[in-house]
Amino acid sequence: MPLTELAPLLKKLSxxxxxxxxxxxxxxxxxxxxxxxxxxxxxxKVTSQGLHDSFEAAAVLAKALTEEKVATHGR
Structure with a gap:
């Protein structure tokens, strides 16, 4: 069935x-x-591998936020 025939039917779905x-x-x-x-x-498994505890990632994010703040607010 082509998509052109399906589209009207799909629009009727809840x-x-x-x-x-x-x-x-x-x-x-x-x-x-x-x-x-x-x-x-x-x-x-992914969360238990400590990806949410990555201090290196946190440092990179903090640096990027600081640079963005300086660029935006001049301080």
């Missing part, structure tokens, strides 16, 4: 059905491209 369709399409695209979305367990 908000929650549109979200479910979007989720389905994204998962299908990821599968076709060979990528795997993070599931809940994978997200837990």
């Amino acid at each position: 908000y929650s059905d549109k979200l479910l369709l979007l989720h389905f399409l994204i998962a299908d695209l990821l599968k076709e491209s060979g990528l795997t979305p993070l599931d809940v367990q994978d997200r837990d």
